[in-house]
Amino acid sequence: MTGTLLDDLYRDILLDHYRAPRNHRGIAAPTCSADGANPLCGDEVHIDVAVAGDRIVDIAFGGHGCSISQASASMMTEYVKGRSVAEARAGVEAFQQMMVTAQAAGIEGFDDIDALLGVAKFPARVKCASLAWKTLEQALAGEGGAVTTDERSAEHVRGI
Amino acid sequence: MTGTLLDDLYRDILLDHYRAPRNHRGIAAPTCSADGANPLCGDEVHIDVAVAGDRIVDIAFGGHGCSISQASASMMTEYVKGRSVAEARAGVEAFQQMMVTAQAAGIEGFDDIDALLGVAKFPARVKCASLAWKTLEQALAGEGGAVTTDERSAEHVRGI
């Protein structure tokens, strides 16, 4: 893998989200929240969501991890904030598709996300990028349990 | 392996003992007896011994198995009959040596035994030839338990 490939993975926008994460804090009274962990590399994420009606009025994340998992969490919060729950769910779906197909998700109105496109070419890092999105899904499902992105999970064994 | 090698294994004397086994019967009141089995090929042998003083006055065997195990049992009985227990034990020892070294045992006064010399070249058959001798040893030890010649036993794993 060359320097170019590396630049493809660590795009400037991604590094910017890593160094200055958006919504990296807590919410005093979240309507739902969830924890996610990547057991194989030690990444952990906590997500608080405040829903009013069917709209996500606030979202925040905590935890620690590599630049990809942190930047992806930051972008995710920026994307969903202010959107409806249905839109957020569609975003999760579109993001997962993007990791599988390595094609721009075309998540409307949010260009930063394309900075994660390079990750799809690094199978070992897809789980880092996916962690926050899966955890959001879990939080919205109101299950609140623990999410993991085990690299031997369904996507991976499908040979992607 | 050539025909010559095969003739080396199945010497005429061996086949003679196989077809007309000596002492292939039971003893009404044995002083000791033992059973032996080769679990991997299904050979079984039963040995009855009648000892008076320190002398083996009678010995007999039963069971079933391949030509090598049967012939070896027949020869063994012929050899030990009339000898002292100590001589019989020495014979067992000498026989086992012969299987290891593929050198004539020089069991004094019993030439037939040399017909088993060829077996030493066939690692998979050594256990067939040894069965009756090990079972005799067990019978003389008065343990009377079951003997087996597992090919994964000590001799074998020593790489012989």
Place this chain on the structure above:
Amino acid sequence: MTLTAHAEPGARLPFDLARIRRDFPILRREVAPGVPLIYLDNAATSQKPVQVIAELTRFYRDHNANIHRAVHTLSVESTELYEGARAKVAAFIGATDPREVIFTRNTTESINLVAHGWARKFLRAGDEVVVSEIEHHSNIVPWQMLRDERGIVLRYIPMLPDGTLDLEAARQIIGPKTRLLSITAMSNALGTIVPLEVLIPLAKVQGAVVLVDGAQSVPHLPVDVRTLGADFLAFSGHKMLGPTGIGVLWGRLPLLESMDPFLGGGDMILTVSMERSTWADVPAKFEAGTPNIADAIGLGAAVDYLAALGMDEVRRHEIEITDYALRRLGDVPGVTIFGPPDVRSRGGVVSFALEGVHPHDVGQVLDTKGVAIRTGHHCAQPVMTALHVPATARASFYIYNTVAEVDTLASAIESAAAFFHRGGVGI
């Protein structure tokens, strides 16, 4: 994915015996000068084509690394190859989700995994496990151990004299207390193909779980878990052109998820603290420690090879050769053949006795002619007991065997008879 592009998936080759034989280097070997090998011990283990051997070499020369947990190139490649092999094996048996494929060492470990992870968790004293009299020891001993430990009841579907199962008796034995039917698809000792389409529904009606021992069926017959009706399928790579040391347990996902893990250690955990641990998801939950990475990938290559031939073609070839062998050996004076007379009711296995000559001695004489067969109880002592023989001689066939080899087998048996009946001269 380029890493597995190697064999063209889905490409179907004509069944060309000469070409197939060229793929197996060991078939060019002589066991003594001028005595070529005739390998008829395939039920014990199969030979390996160059494609499989080369895959192992390629892995170790180009990609070898431990899988999972690393970002470096070799580890990413090894992980893709390993998980790619899982997907190939899943596709080969018709499993839609690769997570249903657990890599084990062999059939034996696969069955023990069900005994430990499922049966120990869900069965109680008095619950019945049904097997048959023609099982391999690997499908008897784990249940005896469970019986002695937990008080389950072990019941056997009896064998009829022709080597088939007594289906009338099966209908009595499989009942409301049956919690598990654990049954072979094909007997390695006699070749009997078990009518699973009759037995599995009997168990399913009772709500029992069904484990199929596919050690002999997966290598030799088309097997599709979507139509099989079983819940677990166990088989060994080494009997189907793959390396030694790799086997498979396929299981339905919800069942696998309900099971306890078996071995504890690295890779099967989610979190470990000094106080407690949590388990990874299926299949990792059952693959503790560094797996047999290279041989799983080798099994993937074996499955590619068989899939390219087509399992229906494999079966067709084996019927042809077994049919010939039954007739040819049946004509040799003194030979008794065990097992079902109808070639469609048996796999490529011919177990026989030669009058007056112990199987061990038959095998020894055949070896001097280059003919490798197995003699003994074939890890199926109850079958031997039922047949009232201490052992049998067994020839078993695979994709590379020819009718000419069967002719050599037959005449070698004649030599053995001559040698032992006439006094050991002239062989």
Place this chain on the structure above:
Amino acid sequence: MTLTAHAEPGARLPFDLARIRRDFPILRREVAPGVPLIYLDNAATSQKPVQVIAELTRFYRDHNANIHRAVHTLSVESTELYEGARAKVAAFIGATDPREVIFTRNTTESINLVAHGWARKFLRAGDEVVVSEIEHHSNIVPWQMLRDERGIVLRYIPMLPDGTLDLEAARQIIGPKTRLLSITAMSNALGTIVPLEVLIPLAKVQGAVVLVDGAQSVPHLPVDVRTLGADFLAFSGHKMLGPTGIGVLWGRLPLLESMDPFLGGGDMILTVSMERSTWADVPAKFEAGTPNIADAIGLGAAVDYLAALGMDEVRRHEIEITDYALRRLGDVPGVTIFGPPDVRSRGGVVSFALEGVHPHDVGQVLDTKGVAIRTGHHCAQPVMTALHVPATARASFYIYNTVAEVDTLASAIESAAAFFHRGGVGI
């Protein structure tokens, strides 16, 4: 025996790094055009020399058959090669009786075998098993499972901040209730060499049984069971130049004989009837089913290779390179090295952190320079918890690594720091 004549046993070669490197074909690989591989993930798994790869190929091309139970030439040869490998492994660790060597899949299975076959039979609720805080998960989880099932008490010897064990605490913890001390000889996460010569006597005085996890010591240090003082020793072939899928449990014969079998099936029985079965002798009792024949033979070739180098030479080389690495990496700004500062108290493992850059990102950048290291918790989460880090980056060395590679490692770490600290330009 001609079949194993291959490597001259006992012949000692000078430690010639250039020659050694030529034996490892993967070291000629580039991970990207112009970027040669620098493999520093040896604690996870080692690379394989041509001698081992060729031995596998040779086995499958020339000898492959199932072992035991057959008279045909291939089976006799395979049996000799397999049992010959057992004898080689025994000699390598100083075991006088090859029957004390049980072939397993890996260290993890070896430890689980002791947990199932010995501990489940002999330990009662309240009995204490002592491990340490620096164990690999494979030496924690099996005992936690046993604790949850049987009520044994699991105690940990704590780690000091420098990565060594608290021996004072050990003296308190190992006591009259201790029935088993199960302890690593070397930490894979930190490289710490555990003072077994202190700990084992503490356990022995209490009459406890001692299991040593030799996954990291047997490949890298001279180990002799005659002087070790342990009762069991577990290790993995894949970390010592051998194939994946083969591991070893060495145990004292009387202990092995006292144990229950673990897996049930073919090859581990003496007799099987429908009513009951009896067990084969050690080692067969613990090797149910068709073993990993080829890889055991491959491990034999690996052991020949290491024995020819001499384990004291292996250790000398690793001290040299580790010493250099500690100094070189210690000079890189922002790098913190974990584990014992004294090179003689550690194996060839250097675990480190780079300030402000997550280990995962360090590993990713290093990969672009061809440098393969491992990042994560290294299956030793309690160590990470004790160090208050989520993960570390780990470089680990073996016989083929050079100081020049350490230089590349160091400058790659500098690049990673530059990349993440200055904004991702110019790498």
